[in-house]
Amino acid sequence: MSILLDTGVLVAALNRRDRFHRWARRLLVEVLEGRYGAPYVTDYIVDEALSFAAARLGREPALRLGALFFEKRVFRIIPVTFDLVLEAWEVYRSHLPRLSFTDAATVVAARAYRVDYLATLDGDLALLHPSVTPGRG
DSSP states (O other): OEEEEOHHHHHHHHOTTSTTHHHHHHHHHHHHTTTTSEEEEEHHHHHHHHHHIIIIIOHHHHHHHHHHHHTSOOSEEEOOOHHHHHHHHHHHHHHTTTSOHHHHHHHHHHHHTTOSEEEOSOHHHHTTSOEEBTTBO
């Protein structure tokens, strides 16, 4: 089994003021315990999550998140290659404006790497791949 975590889940786990903080924090603990198998993120998600965390939450939360990616290596980081970008473009075109390009790349990467579940707060993203969302898993 495997799970790919979306930016919103990672940021909500860090942000005590986020309405999904408790759910995201509990899910992250379960992921770190191995309950969902191998945890993944894409390099796009790493960029988006670190940029968002630094801008909205500050230096320390961004560094804690970065440590999970690069020091503890908790997540397997999927590189979004040009082949995946081309596939993501097709998904993006068919779902614009409901889906960001990063979300389209996330769906394509999850399919390409045969990831079982996406952990997301985004209902539109959850419609495109089996997902763990607040209230669903």
